[in-house]
Amino acid sequence: MAKNPVAIVILAAGQGSRMQSDLPKVLHRLAGVPLVGHALAAARSLDPEQITVVAGHGADQVRRAVAGLEPDARIVLQTEQLGTGHAVRQALPELEGFEGKVIVLYGDTPFIGEDTLAAMASHPADIVVLGFEAEDPGRYGRLVVTSRGLERIVEYKDADAATRSIALCNSGVMALDAALLRQLIVRLGNDNASGEYYLTDLVELGRAEGRRADVVTCDEEETLGINTRAELAAAEAAFQARARRAALDDGVTLSDPQTVWFALDTVIGRDAIIGQNVVFGPGVTVESGAEILPFCHLTGCHISEGATVGPFARLRPGAELGTDAHVGNFVEIKNSVLDEGVKVGHLTYLGDTHIGEHSNIGAGTITCNYDGVMKHRTEIGPRAFIGSDTMLVAPVRIGADAMTGSGSVITEDVADGALALGRARQLTKPGLALRLMEALRAKKEKR
Template identity: 85%
Template sequence: MSYKSIAVVILAAGQGSRMQSDLPKVLHRLGGVPLVGHALNAAHSLEPEQIIVVAGHGAEAVTKAVGKLDPDARIVLQSEQLGTGHAVRQALPELEGFEGKVIVLYGDTPFIGEDTLAALASHHADVVVLGFEANDPGRYGRLVVTERGLEKIVEYKDADEATRQIALVNSGVMALEAGLLRQLLPRLSNSNASGEYYLTDLVALARAEGHRADVVTCDEDETLGINTRAELAAAEAAFQTRARHAALENGVSLSDPATVWFSLDTAIGRDAVIGQNVVFGPGVTVESGAEILPFCHLEGCHVSAGATVGPFARLRPGAELGGDVHVGNFVEIKNSVLDEGVKVGHLTYLGDAHIGEATNIGAGTITCNYDGVSKHKTEIGPRAFIGSDTMLVAPVRVGADAVTGSGSVITEDIPDGGLAIARTRQVTKPGLGIRLMQALRMKKTEKR
């Protein structure tokens, strides 16, 4: 669907005191990313010309987090929290010259759907409010609707008893023309029970100017806002349920769905098989036909078709597994590329490495990539055989078809086809073993 030009303003200035946290509310994680990341993700579904995030409490931390999630988003500061209308007003300088529709989202409301946002963006009314039929309207603002559209929004504190009986309530999400926003925001008043500038008052102001206001409705679940740790936990459960269902619907096999945890951006191809107790951190792509065995943790990595991972494996950011790679139990891989057909069976750490195709990595192998100051790279050519318990002290290169002897500490490059054995010669003292053990046992008895 095509829209006129869109700009999105995300309100993320609140402290969230009910979270009982020093961390700004919008930085608490849901689905592996900060709450504000969900709002940014939703905004991008509209392909907006610009995204503006209004920060306040913990602005420095919010700015840093948003910069990582979306470097193109602009940050503006609300130094005093004087209400939603005041917050949106801080974004006006960034909207100067913009002619299109402005959609206001909230950094602590993570589940607004793409279809709902599309309905807001494409609606013909000058002001469009997102509402829902609440099972328990509670202290939500009420939407007063007549045959002429949305007449006004009445905050609970300011509503009479008859108005409080209305079940159609305000989510806070709103869309309106940029020119109208610039015209009406300065006219907001804080003459209300809270002494704040309500964004919702724009409806009455617009109607008084002869503009049409209307309501788009959605399911109540989409409007879930996060205010407490309990609500965050409930939202996480809801997110995971949706993610698991989506994976199954898209042809992914989950051995025990309730034990698999997804992130917002987890991408898994059809016919992939995911075992129980697998955790996907942010930035994971698993191609079709790959298998992740039980008790694995993956983050910031790519697993190609036909690869198998686990059980009990950890893929850290920068891990790139080619086709038909096998990564076994108690293997950790970080910032390393494994070409097609590499086998890393067990008990191994590979960091800052490039492993050539069809290479076999023996148990207990470690790339010693950090000297205490800098990271260094290990390169292993195709079809190499790395013996068990090999220490590869980077920077170092092992050539194609090369072999290392078990227990070796490799500090120099190995040419193609070469064999490197780097360990001290074994010394055997006949009979000394049993005499040593007898002496130790006798000393222990004497101490008793």
């Protein structure tokens, strides 16, 4: 963790034409969240004083996504795509008065690690560049390093053969003092093969003033940038492989690791058991000792110790399962709290509901929570027994130790300990079924 103040600038203005998409590149999803969400998560690891996102293509969409992920982040606009230096310059007004280190990240580079960023933030050099040894250097910019530190960064298209032979490559991630950034960035020129203002030219400008530049290195995988759908798919595979290994190392049982899919922020306690074909969306916490059976989909929910879910269950945002609660097959739960020991066996929908401890919810129960305009809550007290195929028309309260008869439509509150029946009286017509079928068959034969 950096001791000095840190500000983060995330570059997220590119269109990403190679993605073949109308969606801004940084909004394509990886591990359940937009690519820019990974950069924001990395930024948060440094506890920065501020985060500024430079948007351009699809700026309104980027603004909305960032607001949902990091409400305090500031958004600035790069109306023309004139290079990374130009993009960072758009963030200068937001950095006015800030004294500390500025770290520039990229919204399409999702795997920069916390330790790597901490090393950059704490490095004493005036300018710090993140580099990596590339297995295939290809068209990356090269880092020219001597005993005096980083001499310069050369873009591939501007490099001669000797420079292109260097294996140490530039990730684009950079850290430097805010005052130095303000001083140097206004002096950037665009006399290069692309006619763009390169952020990398800050190294030569700084060294010309006697400032020291240096390199922090990381594994090549951390610097992976996403430019195509194929690269996005490869990044997803890399993330999932790493997440599965981490879960296993942390004491989580994965019955079939290759079929379990994690989100960026999935949290699972030790001794939890995860069956095959389980998908975790964003915002899921599974406590120690809980079990998720096969073919479940979970998003935005919390599952307490000893609870069991599935198979074939769907937990949506706001679902809270207490200790030893049980949610069975083909149950969907949204914005509902199940207290300790609640059992919801199968074929049930619970929305906007609070269920007291040790209640039992019969098969086919539905909380009718939506009237077409507004959502309404259902309250079920402890130790209640809800009969199969009960329709609970919210807003409604079922008291402690109360019961509902199977097939009931409950539209009024039920007192503690009461039995509620809300169904029509059964009417039986002796012999009518036989006579009706005979008539129908005769009618069919005449056709």
